Amino acid sequence: xxxxxxxxxxxxxxxxxxxxxxxxxxxxxxxxxxxxxxxxxxxxxxxxxxxxxxxxxxxxxxxxxxxxxxxxxxxxxxxxxxxxxxxxxxxxxxxxxxxxxxxxxxxxxxxxxxxxxxxxxxxxx
Ligand code: HEC
Ligand code: HEC
Ligand code: HEC
Ligand code: HEC
Ligand code: HEC
Numbered sequence: 704x705x706x707x708x709x710x711x712x713x714x715x716x717x718x719x720x721x722x723x724x725x726x727x728x729x730x731x732x733x734x735x736x737x738x739x740x741x742x743x744x745x746x747x748x749x750x751x752x753x754x755x756x757x758x759x760x761x762x763x764x765x766x767x768x769x770x771x772x773x774x775x776x777x778x779x780x781x782x783x784x785x786x787x788x789x790x791x792x793x794x795x796x797x798x799x800x801x802x803x804x805x806x807x808x809x810x811x812x813x814x815x816x817x818x819x820x821x822x823x824x825x826x827x828x
Contacts, residue, residue, distance in 0.1 A: 710786050710793070717786070721775040725760055728752045763801045764790070771828040774805075782817065 710717065713730060717723035732752050739745045751758050766772040779789075786793065791803050803809070807826075814821055 717776045718780045719777055721773070721777065723776050728756075728758050764805070766805075772826055773828055774826070778819075782819075 713726040714723040715726070728748060728751050731748050735745050735748055735752075740749065748758065766774070789803055789805065810826065811821060813819070820826075
């Protein structure tokens with residue numbers, strides 16, 4: 704979704720909280736009450752909203768609970784690391800796909816470059 708919408712318009716907690724947040728269908732309706740109502744995709748969105756149901760998005764990013772990882776967006780936002788560094792060019796599609804596979808190696812590679820924490824406890828519970 705290009706359209707000049709900023710990532711933070713929808714993922715409005717990525718700058719402050721751990722999770723970037725998936726927007727509620729109510730947020731979509733701020734625009735789609737009026738905008739592009741003839742598009743089939745938008746009709747689906749409006750249908751969920753009319754039924755008072757959230758859109759059942761598939762999560763694409765995340766770690767298995769056993770890995771006991773706690774990732775937080777906020778320190779990365781503060782360090783001015785672009786969303787695209789970790790998620791690829793999300794703006795190009797309408798449905799999110801896994802563009803970048805995050806492993807302990809990718810985290811640590813960058814942490815070494817930036818002299819960020821390599822302490823086990825900063826990433827694991
Ligand atoms: C700030 C306004 C705004 C918000 C919020 C917004 N959209 Fe949109 N959306 C647009 C605009 C503008 C278009 C493009 C309309 C056009 O191409 O005529 C669009 C287009 C779409 C389309 C049609 C794409 C196509 O070309 O068929 C879908 C589907 C869609 N939005 C889904 C969503 C969903 C889901 C949300 C909530 C997560 C959302 N939108 C939130 C402004 C918004
Ligand atoms: C119009 C609202 C909207 C905008 C603007 C938007 N997103 Fe999203 N994003 C969503 C919704 C809704 C989902 C969940 C749907 C999905 O997974 O396809 C999502 C999913 C994602 C995911 C996958 C999350 C997961 O684990 O499933 C990432 C990563 C993401 N967005 C990053 C971005 C980035 C980076 C930008 C800016 C380039 C951006 N988004 C702009 C609404 C938006
Ligand atoms: C340093 C790498 C990194 C950067 C930079 C980053 N993300 Fe993420 N993002 C991740 C990881 C890793 C996850 C999975 C986290 C988890 O499951 O605990 C994730 C998950 C997400 C999700 C899924 C929902 C959620 O809240 O967990 C969304 C949406 C998302 N990111 C959007 C963004 C946006 C928007 C930006 C830019 C403001 C951004 N990300 C910047 C690594 C990053
Ligand atoms: C592209 C570079 C990059 C990637 C990839 C990256 N990080 Fe970071 N991370 C940083 C930077 C830069 C900081 C901020 C360091 C500072 O403020 O001193 C940071 C900070 C953190 C912090 C806060 C550390 C503290 O001491 O408070 C945690 C936790 C963290 N990252 C976890 C992760 C995890 C987990 C991953 C992999 C999923 C990851 N990071 C991937 C660059 C990155
Ligand atoms: C910068 C963040 C970061 C640091 C520092 C870090 N890890 Fe990890 N670690 C991760 C991530 C992210 C995963 C999950 C990778 C995946 O799901 O592929 C992981 C996975 C693991 C796993 C595998 C868990 C499983 O069951 O899948 C072990 C074991 C582990 N880490 C141990 C450590 C130890 C020991 C240290 C300290 C020497 C450490 N980690 C430091 C981010 C980090």
